[in-house]
Amino acid sequence: MAEIVLGIGGIGxxxxxxxxxxxxxxxxxxxxxxxxxxxxxxxxxxxALPDSSIKPEKVATLPGYFVDTGIPALFExxxxxxxxxxxxxxxxxxxxxxxxxxxxxxxxxxxxxxxxKKILWGFGLAPVAEDLGDxxxxxxxxxxxxxxxxxxxxxxxxxHI
Amino acid sequence: xxxxxxxxxxxTASTIYPRxxxxxxxxxxxxxxxxxxxxxxxxxxxxxxxxxxxxxxxTLTDVMDVARNDAALTARLLKIVNSPVYGLLEPxxxxxxxxxxxxxxxxxxxxxEDTIGSYMNKPxxxxxxxxxxxxxxxxxxxxxxxxxxxxxxxxxxPDVAFTGGLLHDIGKSILSEFLKERYQEILAELxxxxxxxxxxxxxxxxxxxxxxxxxxxxxxxGLPEVMQMVxxxxxxxSLAPEDLKxxxxxxxxxxxxxxxxxxxxxxxxxxYRLDQRYTDYLVVGPDQMGMLMLSVExxxxxxxxxxQMH
Numbered sequence: 001m002a003e004i005v006l007g008i009g010g011i012g013x014x015x016x017x018x019x020x021x022x023x024x025x026x027x028x029x030x031x032x033x034x035x036x037x038x039x040x041x042x043x044x045x046x047x048a049l050p051d052s053s054i055k056p057e058k059v060a061t062l063p064g065y066f067v068d069t070g071i072p073a074l075f076e077x078x079x080x081x082x083x084x085x086x087x088x089x090x091x092x093x094x095x096x097x098x099x100x101x102x103x104x105x106x107x108x109x110x111x112x113x114x115x116x117k118k119i120l121w122g123f124g125l126a127p128v129a130e131d132l133g134d135x136x137x138x139x140x141x142x143x144x145x146x147x148x149x150x151x152x153x154x155x156x157x158x159x160h161i
Numbered sequence: 162x163x164x165x166x167x168x169x170x171x172x173t174a175s176t177i178y179p180r181x182x183x184x185x186x187x188x189x190x191x192x193x194x195x196x197x198x199x200x201x202x203x204x205x206x207x208x209x210x211x212x213x214x215x216x217x218x219x220t221l222t223d224v225m226d227v228a229r230n231d232a233a234l235t236a237r238l239l240k241i242v243n244s245p246v247y248g249l250l251e252p253x254x255x256x257x258x259x260x261x262x263x264x265x266x267x268x269x270x271x272x273x274e275d276t277i278g279s280y281m282n283k284p285x286x287x288x289x290x291x292x293x294x295x296x297x298x299x300x301x302x303x304x305x306x307x308x309x310x311x312x313x314x315x316x317x318x319p320d321v322a323f324t325g326g327l328l329h330d331i332g333k334s335i336l337s338e339f340l341k342e343r344y345q346e347i348l349a350e351l352x353x354x355x356x357x358x359x360x361x362x363x364x365x366x367x368x369x370x371x372x373x374x375x376x377x378x379x380x381x382x383g384l385p386e387v388m389q390m391v392x393x394x395x396x397x398x399s400l401a402p403e404d405l406k407x408x409x410x411x412x413x414x415x416x417x418x419x420x421x422x423x424x425x426x427x428x429x430x431x432x433y434r435l436d437q438r439y440t441d442y443l444v445v446g447p448d449q450m451g452m453l454m455l456s457v458e459x460x461x462x463x464x465x466x467x468x469q470m471h
Contacts, residue, residue: 008423008458025423027431028454048422048458049451058455065455099417100358101435106450108421136430137423154289155348155428 006046009065013043013077014144021142026095028109030132031140032071032116035090035147039082042144045074049108050115067115075123086123092149092161093117093130094140109133129161189339190368196335197377200280206231207276208383211328214269215385217318224268225260237271238263246467266307266323267467270300273327274468280334287340288333290427295333300464301424302326305457306415312453313407313443322411325391328384329412332375332392333426339367344428351432359432360396372396398436410439418450418457 002019004012008029012021023031023046034043045064052059052066063069075086083089093116096109104110113132120126131138131151141150152158203211209227213219228234235256242259243252253259260268274281274296281296303326310322340347340363347362356362363370376393384392387405391412394401401409413436420431439445445453 025425027423027425028421029423049455051451054451055455097421097431099420099431099433099435101437103437105435105437105447106417106421107447108450108454135432137420137425154425154430155344 006044006064008046008048009062009070011043011045011064011070011074011077013041013074013081013083015039015041015081017145019144021144022140024139025137026140027097027137028095028106028112030067030093030095030109030112030116031138032067032074032120033092033094033140033142033149034074034078035092036078036081036083036088037090037147038084038088040144041078041081041083042142042147043074043078043081043083044140044142045070047071047112047116050111067112067119071116071119071123086125089125090147091120091125091127093127093132094138094149094151094161096132097134097137100135131159131161193336193339193367193369193374194377196338197374197381200335200378200381203382204276206234207272210269210272211324211388212385214265214320214324215387217321219320221260221265224265225257228260228268229256234272234275235259237275238268241267241271241467244467263467265320266303267464269320269324270303270327270464270468277331280331283334285333285337285427286342287337287344288427288429289344290425294424295330295426297465298419298424298426299327299330301419301422301457301461302329302412302415304415304460304464305418305422305453306412308453308456308460309411309414309418309443309445310408312445312449313411317407317411317443321387322408322415325388325395325408325412326415328375328379328388329392329395329416330371330375330426331378332371332373335378336363336367336369336371336374348428358396358434359429362432370396396433399438407442410436410442414439414443414445418454422454422458424461 004021006012006023021044029048032045047067047070048065050067052069059069063073096113098109136153139152150158213223238259242262282293284292303323306322306326307319310317310319350356350362356365360370379389379392390401390405391409394409395412398409398413
């Protein structure tokens with residue numbers, strides 16, 4: 001069974017039965033997961049920062065690092081697997097953790113989540129499920145066969161969204 | 162009858178309160194400190210390099226002078242600088258050339274990996290983390306602390322912040338043995354809001370936290386005071402001596418940047434508090450955080466690639 005591991009900024013899409021996409025230890029980063037029930041394609045991008053304007057030259061080598069370039073690049077990869085368009089796609093989000101801070105000083109997790117929702121909204125999509133925020137990191141596994149999204153974190157039993 | 166009543170009362174008390182948490186904590190506290198005493202001392206080269214790099218006014222030549230007396234370190238540095246990563250047209254044969262290419266931070270990282278790598282690289286059962294996770298977290302913290310210091314160069318020596326970042330969590334490697342599977346109890350206490358953060362949970366469970374354990378080890382090793390204070394107060398920087406607060410806050414922020422980037426050490430996750438008073442000592446605006454994280458990510462990947470080339 002092929003497991004495609006995505007690092008920070010990694011983008012993956014597959015419709016091969018038995019394969020899965022996985023990304024480890026999302027801190028303030030977010031995994032944007034897209035499922036296409038028509039072509040049975042699953043896709044995931046591990047985005048780290050909300051906006052590529054912070055370092056535009058990085059987009060050429062790692063578009064998945066930023067929310068604003070990572071999500072369109074994920075659509076592009078899914079199109080190569082046969083996905084037609086945003087209509088009918090299922091979106092899920094996970095990650096966006098933050099340090100304990102009542103003032104939300106370094107709220108990159110929250111900004112990533114808001115930016116992702118805004119970009120998705122531009123494609124006419126909204127997440128059907130999300131597991132965002134809190135103070136723990138998340139590892140996400142996405143099975144191509146079932147589309148089941150499994151989350152894990154050190155010291156906790158696995159859960160699904 | 163009086164005696165019977167006394168014994169009966171004692172038996173009842175022990176049944177109702179099968180263990181006395183405070184007494185157990187005190188015992189564990191002593192056991193942890195005894196374990197610290199059993200850790201071997203640092204090598205001479207490592208102790209001297211740490212002493213040197215803790216001084217804000219040291220130079221690369223000082224580092225070379227120490228490395229020159231350590232044949233194994235010299236050989237390793239030459240091997241790394243001549244690896245394909247550096248793509249030198251002519252192989253470097255002198256230590257001076259090797260160190261000037263590699264830079265001080267990499268030399269310090271290699272020295273520490275050689276001497277205390279067995280503590281840094283082992284899996285932390287008490288934190289539910291795998292082999293190498295602590296070392297990666299430390300390296301990421303070191304790079305981030307240095308980046309923070311570089312934004313505040315006039316008041317915070319970047320190389321001191323780097324070395325402090327490498328060492329800040331050394332106490333976890335010892336405390337882990339005492340936490341074992343009991344991290345679930347800390348997570349439960351955090352969920353019930355009985356403790357304010359993970360270090361509070363460690364203190365509640367064991368009677369001592371990883372920062373204090375690391376400090377005791379640093380004292381035992383005779384590390385410079387600034388390193389001792391960084392290790393002891395990286396989660397409570399406001400308690401550090403006033404003249405060292407800037408560098409302690411830099412490591413405090415570096416630690417948080419590492420955790421936000423997904424490089425934590427396991428079950429403690431991001432269950433630590435940001436001390437807002439960092440703004441009294443360092444300038445790091447919320448808007449600069451994104452750029453910092455990006456820069457740390459790139460430098461971390463470069464360093465890991467280089468260090469694995471041996």
